[in-house]
Amino acid sequence: xxxxxxxxxxxxxxxxxxxxxxxxxxxxxxxxxxxxxxxxxxxxxxxxxxxxxxxxxxxxxxxxxxxxxxxxxxxxxxxxxxxxxxxxxxxxxxxxxxxxxxxxx
Amino acid sequence: xxxxxxxxxxxxxxxxxxxxxxxxxxxxxxxxxxxxxxxxxxxxxxxxxxxxxxxxxxxxxxxxxxxxxxxxxxxxxxxxxxxxxxxxxxxxxxxxxxxxxxxxxxxxxxxxxxxxxxxxxxxxxxxxxxxxxxxxxxxxxxxxxxxxxxxxxxxxxxxxxxxxxxxxxxx
Numbered sequence: 001x002x003x004x005x006x007x008x009x010x011x012x013x014x015x016x017x018x019x020x021x022x023x024x025x026x027x028x029x030x031x032x033x034x035x036x037x038x039x040x041x042x043x044x045x046x047x048x049x050x051x052x053x054x055x056x057x058x059x060x061x062x063x064x065x066x067x068x069x070x071x072x073x074x075x076x077x078x079x080x081x082x083x084x085x086x087x088x089x090x091x092x093x094x095x096x097x098x099x100x101x102x103x104x105x
Numbered sequence: 106x107x108x109x110x111x112x113x114x115x116x117x118x119x120x121x122x123x124x125x126x127x128x129x130x131x132x133x134x135x136x137x138x139x140x141x142x143x144x145x146x147x148x149x150x151x152x153x154x155x156x157x158x159x160x161x162x163x164x165x166x167x168x169x170x171x172x173x174x175x176x177x178x179x180x181x182x183x184x185x186x187x188x189x190x191x192x193x194x195x196x197x198x199x200x201x202x203x204x205x206x207x208x209x210x211x212x213x214x215x216x217x218x219x220x221x222x223x224x225x226x227x228x229x230x231x232x233x234x235x236x237x238x239x240x241x242x243x244x245x246x247x248x249x250x251x252x253x254x255x256x257x258x259x260x261x262x263x264x265x266x267x268x269x270x271x272x273x274x275x276x
Contacts (some may be wrong), residue, residue: 014121
């Protein structure tokens with residue numbers, strides 16, 4: 001018998017995997033994909049609750065999250081292209097202009 | 106095991122394993138291909154949850170549009186193997202962060218397993234394009250229009266950010 005708890009555990013697992021990707025990886029492309037994973041995990045739990053309560057609001061919210069993910073991917077990838085042009089690298093560790101403010105007057 | 110259980114465990118295992126592949130692959134192109142498997146498995150999960158329209162949308166938008174965008178950018182950047190070397194945490198930091206993530210996961214599972222939900226009975230057209238569309242264009246019509254505006258803004262923003270200015274190779 002598959003209950004809502006199964007779907008919520010799946011959503012938690014996907015969210016945590018995405019979170020681990022964001023904190024462990026340094027490649028900005030993979031960080032963006034991990035964010036997509038987290039958004040998808042939220043979608044699973046929204047659709048699961050929509051199924052349990054027989055209410056379509058959860059599915060409509062999941063639709064809006066998909067729209068948001070598309071916008072986020074477009075702008076995020078444009079920023080990755082810009083960073084690559086400036087730095088010649090897609091590692092997030094290259095972006096440290098604001099670090100070491102000790103030298104500032 | 107019923108067919109529902111078999112398909113749930115199949116899709117769930119596919120989603121979780123390929124999600125692990127997304128964050129552990131060294132080359133982003135393998136990450137993107139693993140992400141395709143995750144998204145298709147989640148589309149199957151959506152079908153099991155009676156969200157047929159959302160499952161189709163998941164395949165169209167995620168696997169069809171967003172992933173193609175990712176793969177285009179990866180091929181456009183044409184990263185060389187030495188540019189993929191990551192200077193991140195040491196082994197100790199990785200182990201600590203992994204254990205921390207596992208602790209958060211364990212607490213989430215604990216919270217989820219403490220509660221029981223009873224499923225409501227569903228109308229026969231639950232999750233169809235007609236029912237979701239009616240809800241979207243009545244109750245949620247203003248957020249729907251704002252979502253269209255958001256997409257337009259993101260489109261213009263992406264073009265303005267990524268285009269090269271004439272006579273300025275740095276930008």
